[in-house]
Amino acid sequence: NMAPLRWGICATGLISQDFANALSLSPENHTIAAIGARDPNKAKEFAARFGIKTVLDSCEALGSCTDVDVVYIGSLTYMHFEHARHFLKSGKHVLCEKPLTLLPEQTAELLALAKSTGRFLMVALWSRFFPAYSRLRQAVTNGELGTVRLVQANFCLPVPEVVRLKEKKLGGGTLCDFGVYLVHLASWVYGGEKPLSVTVAGHVNETGVDRSGGIIIKYSDNRLASLTWSGDSGPATTALVLGDKGSAKLEDYFWCPTKLTLNGELIHMPTPPVRQGDKFNFFESGGLLYEANHVKECLEKGLTESPLLSHKECQLIHDILAEGHKQLGVDYHNLDA
Structure with missing residues (x-):
């Protein structure tokens, strides 16, 4: 205490x-x-x-x-x-x-x-600190899905009104806002392994940032992630993790899921409800408490990085995003250009 x-x-x-x-x-x-x-x-x-x-x-x-x-x-x-x-x-x-x-x-x-x-x-x-993500990782590591070969996920929501996503000078772009959750999920399922290759195609707007795209991440041993993001279309917001003996599905919204279907069984994991008389701006924001609690646990143990989201994996996720930006022709070195 x-x-x-x-x-x-x-x-x-x-x-x-x-x-x-x-x-x-x-x-x-x-x-x-x-x-x-x-x-x-x-x-x-x-x-x-x-x-x-x-x-x-x-x-x-x-x-x-x-x-x-x-x-x-x-x-x-x-x-x-x-x-x-x-x-x-x-x-x-x-x-x-x-x-x-x-x-x-x-x-x-x-x-x-x-x-x-x-x-x-x-x-x-x-997302990583949601109960559904813990349970998913457990299912992957203990063989409930057999050997996992494919992560297939979409983060597609039409958000034409969100200015910060559209303007390069604000650090806009949908890959680093929506796509980061997709890359992060693949990395979670595949244990933070460095991929063999990353292949990206998408659409870039007039300010020089991406609006939509697809990313194929190739891992060793015939494993893949196939990920799609869009700020122009949707909704498509679920994620599938497919093995040779079973499958898991993070239901809407995969980045803050309250439901996980594991080999056909639906598991409910509701987030903490908002305090009386107030409201959240985004989906399932009560789940932000999970990451806050995790930070507290880490600090109480005197840790300087999370055992669930290491510095090494943090760098890897950002490196994959950077490779995506490079292939899309999105350059954040000069935000005014």
Whole structure:
């Protein structure tokens, strides 16, 4: 029964709101010590909604806030690298929304910095900490599906109104927002193994970021992942894991599943419901509590990386995304170009 983990929240956007809401479901384990944001009015509003005492006038100020153990970074994608680097250098532990960065060399720099500062760093691939993902991994490793040969998954949702996905200057693009969940799932099923090859095709918009595409990841021993993402069509949001003796299906929505069909048997695993009188912005955001609890467990054990999502695998996932961007002709080195 350790004291509650003291969180600082960086940025007040929709995902930060849902994360704060999820933390509020478990006050014995988590407390939000401070909110940092560019817009002081939004920060004050956020603080009032979630009962946060300390309101800071910038995200960066969280780094020198002594009441904060760990910072949750919910800022726009293109800001993740600078924010995470600042907080690690300030001595804070970091849980950063996905993707960790837009460039694999930036991911490598952050992982090395976490190592050198002795701080915990994890990318917020919350899916991995859902009960359905634990049960799926168990089924794969203990042979319930025989030898798994194919992961087939779709993340296709028409989201024409989401500006941050369409604008390169905001670090947009659907592969690093939707596709990261697909790549992450394949990596989870195949135990973080480095693939033999990655083949990608897709459509790029006028600002220079992708809207849709397909990725075939070839692993050793006749194993494949076939993954499709789209911000222009859908919905198609399930995932199949196929072996030579059985199959598993993560039902809608595979990245935050409350249902797993395992060899024909449907298993229900509901997420924690939202607190009275409030609402989530995204599907099943009560499940954000799973990753928050995992961070707390890791910190209580003195770990600097998650045993379920190692730095090595984090780099691999971002390397696969980078290879996809290269093949698509999406270049994040200059966001204004």
